Amino acid sequence: MVKVADRLQGQQQSPLRAMTIRCQELGAINLAQGLSQVPPPPALLAEGTRDFEHLGHSYSAPEGLPGFREAVADKLKRHSGLSVDPATQVVATVGATGALMATLTALLDAGDGVLLFEPFYSYHLAALRMLQLSPEPVRLTGPGFETTEAALRAAITDKTRAMILCTPNNPTGRRLTAGELAAVSAVAEEYDLLVITDEVYADIYHGVTPHLAPASVGDLGDRTVTIASLGKTFSIPGWRVGYACGPPELMSRIRLAADALVVCAPVPLQELGIRALRLGDDYYQELRQMYERKRRILADGFMAAGLTPNTPEGSYYLYVDCSPMPVATGTEAAELLLERSLVGTVAGEAFYLDQPDRPYVRVCFSLPDEVLTEAADRIGRAGLTHG
CATH class of the missing domain: 3.40.640.10 (Type I PLP-dependent aspartate aminotransferase-like (Major domain))
Incomplete structure (x- = not known):
C-alpha cells in the first residue's frame, strides 16, 4: 500500500462539511456551513456575463x-x-x-x-x-x-x-x-x-x-x-x-x-x-441592513425555543448557548436540533482544541429570508428545551 504523508495524520473531514452532507441526505435546512447563499450584486453579474469573453484568460x-x-x-x-x-x-x-x-x-x-x-x-x-x-x-x-x-x-x-x-x-x-x-x-x-x-x-x-x-x-x-x-x-x-x-x-x-x-x-x-x-458606500449600507434583518429572523426562532442567541458585532453567524437543552455538549445539541427540527448546525466543539465550557452551536444566516423564516419556525416548534 502506498504510504501517505505524515502531515495528514489526524486530519479529518471538516465537521462543517460533514453536517452539510448530512443535511443533503436528510433534506434538512443547512445553517451549519457559511455558504453565503444570498445573491451577488446584480450589476456585477450583468457585467460579468456581458464582458467575460473580453476579460483576461x-x-x-x-x-x-x-x-x-x-x-x-x-x-x-x-x-x-x-x-x-x-x-x-x-x-x-x-x-x-x-x-x-x-x-x-x-x-x-x-x-x-x-x-x-x-x-x-x-x-x-x-x-x-x-x-x-x-x-x-x-x-x-x-x-x-x-x-x-x-x-x-x-x-x-x-x-x-x-x-x-x-x-x-x-x-x-x-x-x-x-x-x-x-x-x-x-x-x-x-x-x-x-x-x-x-x-x-x-x-x-x-x-x-x-x-x-x-x-x-x-x-x-x-x-x-x-x-x-x-x-x-x-x-x-x-x-x-x-x-x-x-x-x-x-x-x-x-x-x-x-x-x-x-x-x-x-x-x-x-x-x-x-x-x-469600487462599489459605492450605498452598497455596503444595504449589505449591513440586509444582514441585520436576517439575524433577527433567525434569532427570533431560537428565542421562541427558549434559547438566547448571542448578538454578534459582525459576521453572519449566531453563536447559541444550548445550556437550557437536555444536552451536555454542542455535539449533542446539534444532533437534537437536526433530529427534532431538520435544521443543521455546527457544534461548538469544531472551534476548540479542548471541550468548550458550554454546549454551543453556530448557525449561519446568510440565506434567503424565506429559508431563514422556515428554519426559525422549525426551531421554535421543536420542543428543544424538553427532555
Whole structure:
C-alpha cells in the first residue's frame, strides 16, 4: 500500500462539511456551513456575463493584476484607514484561505507555535496542522469572549512565533476593541511575534461603529499580515478571490509562496473583482441592513425555543448557548436540533482544541429570508428545551 504523508495524520473531514452532507441526505435546512447563499450584486453579474469573453484568460503575475491590487489598496484606505502600496504590499490570492496558506508557508517553519484565540475558525487549525505548525490556544470564555493581555502572556511558549486574529470573529461574531488590540500589540512587540489577521467579515458589522483593522492600531502595522477576500462582502465565495497585505519585506516572501502554491488567482475574476471593490458606500449600507434583518429572523426562532442567541458585532453567524437543552455538549445539541427540527448546525466543539465550557452551536444566516423564516419556525416548534 502506498504510504501517505505524515502531515495528514489526524486530519479529518471538516465537521462543517460533514453536517452539510448530512443535511443533503436528510433534506434538512443547512445553517451549519457559511455558504453565503444570498445573491451577488446584480450589476456585477450583468457585467460579468456581458464582458467575460473580453476579460483576461491567461496568467497574471503571481501578486495579481495591477488594477486589482490598486482597487484593494483603495478600498483598504477608504474602509480601514490603512495606507498600503499596491505594488509592494498587496498579493492577490485564491481566497482568504490561499492567503493564509501562503503566509504560513512563507513566514513560519514546521514546529513553530501559533496562538489561536479559542473559539477559532476551524480552517485556521487545519492550515496549521497541514503545515506541521503547533497550535497554542488562548481560551476565551462566554458570553463576552474578551481578550486580555494576561491570557495572551499565559499562552506564550518558547516555540511561539505568531498569532492569528479573526475580527469580526468566526464563530462568535465578536470584534476586537482598541484596548484588546493594544494588548496584542504590546505582547507581539515584546516577543517579536508575527500577527496574521483574518478580516473576511470586515464589511459585515452590526451597529454604527465601523470595522477596526488591527494593523491600524499602535505599531501592529509593522508586523501584521492582513488577509481578506471578496467572497463574503459580495456573496461570491465560489470565485475564490482574496488578498494579503502587509509590510513589503513580508509580502515579497508571501508572493513567492503564492506563486509556488497556485501560480496566481483567477485572472478574469480578478478583473471583475476590481469592479466589485469600487462599489459605492450605498452598497455596503444595504449589505449591513440586509444582514441585520436576517439575524433577527433567525434569532427570533431560537428565542421562541427558549434559547438566547448571542448578538454578534459582525459576521453572519449566531453563536447559541444550548445550556437550557437536555444536552451536555454542542455535539449533542446539534444532533437534537437536526433530529427534532431538520435544521443543521455546527457544534461548538469544531472551534476548540479542548471541550468548550458550554454546549454551543453556530448557525449561519446568510440565506434567503424565506429559508431563514422556515428554519426559525422549525426551531421554535421543536420542543428543544424538553427532555
